[in-house]
Amino acid sequence: MxxxxxxxxxxxxxxxxxxxxxxxxxxxxxxxxxxxxxxxxxxxGSESPVVVVLSGSMEPGFKRGDILFLQMNKDPIRVGEIVVFNVDGRDIPIVHRVIKVHERHNTGEIQILTKGDNNNDDDRVLYAYGQLWLEQHHIMGRAVGFLPYVGWVTIIMTEKPIFKYLLIGALGLLIITSKE
Amino acid sequence: MHSFAYRLNTLLTFSLLLLAVLFGAASFLDAFNSPLSASSSHVQASAQVLKVNRFRRQLNGADEVSLTFNVSLDVQPLFTWNTKQVFVFLAAEYETPKNALNQISLWDHIILDKDQAKFQTKVTTKYPLIDQGSNLRGRKVDLILHWHVMPKTGRMIRDKLHLSDFHLPEAYT
The missing domain is CATH 1.20.5 (Single alpha-helices involved in coiled-coils or other helix-helix interfaces)
Incomplete structure (x- = not known):
């Protein structure tokens, strides 16, 4: 035997x-x-170099599902730039345009105000309660490049988790069963 | 023979590479079409302050100004096959004892089509000029036209053009 x-x-x-x-x-x-x-x-230089646009507040420039490439460098933020910022107490970063910049004399500290192109009012309603300005540490990066539609994949995955599990399951099954 | 995972990896990597190349090519062609150094000279624009509608000190001590302008601009040269929109805005720039630079957008406009990229109009400030203090009486303010070209895909282009300067009145209205 x-x-x-x-x-x-x-x-x-x-x-x-x-x-x-x-x-x-x-x-x-x-x-x-x-x-x-x-x-x-x-x-x-940005902690998250690629972000997906989730809202229509920057239409018609950016639509939901578009992908933005971010950059972060030493250049000071200036009016007209599109920045991605995090507000204390909010999980999801926001992509809006800078409409006001105030820069201090010696320290170079900045205070900025943002607004979505498609919104009627500035972003003070979105900031933390009582917050009037964004400062450098709120900024995650500035948008430098643009790719349409690709972000829909991640939007579908996050909003309909069933697709994510189906995809992961199918991939796992194929990996286990596939032959050399 | 390659495993499924290996094939998937190759396919994904290749499609990402292809996208990146297309993205780069579009950006490159844009740069070729309107050289950044010369783009300011192609844009024709002017802005004059017609009237100071309101000039007051807010209760919190910040100066607030509302203005009426005459704006004429021609940004047609900025439009290429890859242009989705041109965002133009007029900003006030000035220096105060507190701040080395104050930049305040006064009026903005989205141009979607080349045919609408040349116009003259009378506008009032969409966002009031509010200082971080009361430093605006008699202050010299520069008026600067900025534009932000948003592509269908690729790199975004920003530039600006100094139009004129004016002095705010010495007294509140």
Whole structure:
């Protein structure tokens, strides 16, 4: 009965190799995605170099589902630039245009006011209670480039999680069952 | 034979690369079409202050001004095949003892079509000129036209043109 055990062993070792290969290739995908993201972060200087537009407040310039490329550097923020900012107490960053800038003499500290192109009023209603101005630490980056529609993928994934789980499930199944 | 994951990875990487190349090409062609250094000279614009509608000190001590302008501009050269819209706005710039720079947008306009990119109009300030203090009496203010070209895809282009300056009145109205 030795040949049965032998062939079982060979199948087992084969499967282990197969599984290992799958794990490694999965690792490669995850790592290359991470490399691209971190590389972009480094090049642009912004902690999140790509954002998806979620609201229509900048229409007709930016529509929901468009992708913006951000940059962050030492250049001071100036009026007319489109910045992405975080307001204390709000999770989701906002993409709006700067309409007022006040810069102090010696320190160079800035105070800015923003407004969505498609909104009637400025953003003071969106800021934290009693907050009149945004300062440098609120700014995540300025929009420098634009790619339409691509962001719909992430919008669908976040708003209809079933698609996300279906996609992950299908991918996982294919990875497990796929042969060399 | 390659695994499914490997193929998917290659496909995704390739399509991203292709998108990036198209994005770059569009931006490159834009730069080629309107060289940044010369774009200001192509834009024709002027703005004069016709009237000071209101000039007062708010209860919190900040000066507030409302103005009426005559604006004429021609930004037709900014339009290319890749232009979705041109956002133009008129900003006031001045220096105060407190601030090295104050930039305040007074009026803005979205131009979607090349045919509408040349016009003359009388406008009142859409956003009042409000100082962070009461430093506006007799202050010299520069009027600057800014434009922001938003592409169908690719890099956004910003530039500006100094139009004129004027002195605010010495007394409140």
């Amino acid at each position: 030795g040949w049965v055990a032998d062939s079982l062993d060979s199948i087992r070792s084969c499967q282990i190799r197969h599984v290992l290969t799958q794990i490694v290739s999965l690792g490669m995908i995850v790592t290359s995605a991470l490399i691209v993201w971190k590389g972009l972060t480094y090049v642009t």
